[in-house]
Amino acid sequence: MLKATVYVTIKQSVLDPQGNAVQGGLHSMGFSEVGKVRVGKYIEIELNTSDRAEAEQRVKAMCEKLLANTVIEDYRYELA
Amino acid sequence: MNFAVLVFPGSNCDIDCYKAVEDTIGQPVSYVWHTETDLSQYDCIIVPGGFSYGDYLRCGAIAQFAPVMKALKEAAEQGKYVIGICNGFQILLESGLLPGAMLRNQSLKFRCHAAMLQVENTNTPFTSQYKQGELINIPIAHGEGNYYCDETTLQELKANNQIVFRYQAGNNPNGSVDDIAGICNKAGNVLGMMPHPERAVHELLGSADGARMFTSILSTWREKHGAAVNG
Numbered sequence: 001m002l003k004a005t006v007y008v009t010i011k012q013s014v015l016d017p018q019g020n021a022v023q024g025g026l027h028s029m030g031f032s033e034v035g036k037v038r039v040g041k042y043i044e045i046e047l048n049t050s051d052r053a054e055a056e057q058r059v060k061a062m063c064e065k066l067l068a069n070t071v072i073e074d075y076r077y078e079l080a
Numbered sequence: 081m082n083f084a085v086l087v088f089p090g091s092n093c094d095i096d097c098y099k100a101v102e103d104t105i106g107q108p109v110s111y112v113w114h115t116e117t118d119l120s121q122y123d124c125i126i127v128p129g130g131f132s133y134g135d136y137l138r139c140g141a142i143a144q145f146a147p148v149m150k151a152l153k154e155a156a157e158q159g160k161y162v163i164g165i166c167n168g169f170q171i172l173l174e175s176g177l178l179p180g181a182m183l184r185n186q187s188l189k190f191r192c193h194a195a196m197l198q199v200e201n202t203n204t205p206f207t208s209q210y211k212q213g214e215l216i217n218i219p220i221a222h223g224e225g226n227y228y229c230d231e232t233t234l235q236e237l238k239a240n241n242q243i244v245f246r247y248q249a250g251n252n253p254n255g256s257v258d259d260i261a262g263i264c265n266k267a268g269n270v271l272g273m274m275p276h277p278e279r280a281v282h283e284l285l286g287s288a289d290g291a292r293m294f295t296s297i298l299s300t301w302r303e304k305h306g307a308a309v310n311g
Binding site for chain 1: 141145180181184226229255
């Protein structure tokens with residue numbers, strides 16, 4: 001059994017309205033040191049396999065097809 | 081002319097779309113459940129608004145893999161008319177039938193009100209009865225209608241005259257690129273728009289400006305198919 005952890009974030013070149021709202025919130029709370037904030041998604045996926053190479057390939061396909069919209073989002077993943 | 085209104089779990093503008101077709105042009109219209117795989121009997125397919133599959137992950141992301149979507153892509157390739165409204169537009173973007181993607185409204189607010197649109201392209205089956213540059217009143221209701229595409233795609237959209245509706249200058253409710261409210265594919269038979277023409281088919285609803293979208297579709301289809309007036 002492997003576990004994939006997938007992180008999906010809005011691309012740096014694309015405006016992230018949620019990130020901006022959180023940044024504004026932190027500033028108004030007095031955390032003036034806060035620069036840019038990006039809000040993303042964290043996805044845990046249990047995989048019924050022990051073949052790391054295959055799992056990696058499959059997770060990449062999941063990201064490309066469904067988990068991230070690559071027009072506006074970047075993704076990265078970890079396998080453990 | 082036969083109309084289909086697709087129904088996904090979470091669609092909530094399906095009845096409005098059905099009624100709009102019935103009331104404006106009186107053509108046969110059917111609800112088609114997302115598990116169906118055959119759309120061959122329909123001439124125009126409407127992908128209605130709502131929250132397909134709860135809009136989990138991203139709006140329209142899960143709906144793009146519904147069984148009916150393969151048939152929808154085939155219908156689009158065959159030149160049949162396809163309209164995606166609101167969540168339907170998001171589904172068409174996610175499925176790659178139209179270019180670009182949706183971001184949250186810049187204001188982060190769910191915006192639900194009347195909106196003035198400028199008709200930018202009257203050379204589509206959906207807009208032939210509007211005047212070029214005409215301002216029309218069509219309501220919006222969305223939290224994630226901030227249309228985004230990269231600069232290259234935007235230039236392509238402009239070059240191919242694929243921008244069908246823009247929000248009135250200075251009144252963009254969601255922050256979309258170039259004030260875009262609706263676009264079509266290169267062939268012009270697939271339209272996606274965030275505003276809801278089906279909610280503006282009678283003065284009692286606040287505006288009847290959406291009615292001409294439906295009459296445009298019927299008259300263009302009849303011209304193309306040489307159908308009798310009552311056909």
